[in-house]
């Protein structure tokens with residue numbers, strides 16, 4: 385049986401994204417076949433397409449797409465937790481710009497009941513990444529202070545909400561046009577990074593969350609208190625800055641985690657986390673969707689519907 389998917393045969397710009405029919409895979413014993421109802425567009429898709437896939441050791445051709453929401457179509461003999469028809473969502477790394485995807489149980493969570501599949505698809509990558517950055521790596525505690533760069537972005541907006549739910553004092557940094565949005569997520573204070581240098585305003589942070597890197601990353605060490613921690617999604621730490629400011633810094637790569645995904649599902653169902661959708665495209669228009677995502681003309685997650 386065939387399925388439609390967005391495949392790349394070469395690394396390069398958006399023109400390498402091809403809408404094709406490929407063989408629909410069958411699940412092995414420890415796998416599930418999920419019918420995708422919505423898949424999110426993430427920056428990592430564009431990085432993989434541009435050539436990072438090669439650095440990650442991926443083989444071509446490959447189907448792009450890191451997270452999804454859908455229903456279980458078929459299960460391997462060793463699957464216990466899910467059955468055909470279950471509504472699920474999850475984070476992998478590639479394979480989701482497609483009508484169907486093969487996943488392991490560990491990559492899957494129960495879809496929150498109170499949101500549709502489009503909203504559900506926007507959650508796994510962004511929320512798991514924010515969770516692992518601020519809780520697993522930074523060990524953020526109730527009452528601590530955190531600066532969240534990129535607070536209007538997919539991962540940053542989740543970091544703001546998770547940190548607030550933990551009882552932290554949250555300062556969000558984004559463009560001035562997104563101030564109301566970030567404040568509505570629960571941020572206690574806002575910095576427009578385009579008109580103000582955050583390091584002249586912020587000090588004594590327990591944690592800085594950095595999805596930006598570069599100069600923003602380098603200027604972040606000085607706003608931490610002694611032994612505070614800077615967790616970056618994109619930038620290797622600078623040993624000399626860690627020593628100079630007597631702080632810690634880490635780079636992290638997010639991982640699937642079914643227990644955390646269930647905790648996220650429960651927070652969404654309890655109304656503690658909300659998500660914003662920017663635009664929805666049919667799967668066949670993945671090229672337009674990635675251009676829209678790169679240009680950032682709209683706030684919120686870009687979603688593909690097979």
Ligand SMILES: NC(=O)c1ccc[n+]([C@@H]2O[C@H](COP(=O)([O-])OP(=O)(O)OC[C@H]3O[C@@H](n4cnc5c(N)ncnc54)[C@H](OP(=O)(O)O)[C@@H]3O)[C@@H](O)[C@H]2O)c1
Pocket residue numbers: 426427428431509510513533534535536537538539540557558559560562577595596600616617618636637638639680
């Ligand atoms: N390591 C991992 O496991 C992992 C996982 C997920 C994502 N990532 C990476 O993390 C990055 C962010 O991902 P995302 O999905 O959140 O992207 P996104 O939705 O495009 O968000 C990026 C945000 O950064 C803000 N921004 C840009 N320059 C800034 C600056 N100098 N100071 C403060 N904010 C700034 C933008 O805000 P305005 O629009 O308000 O200007 C935008 O909202 C990407 O590079 C992605 O590849 C890594």
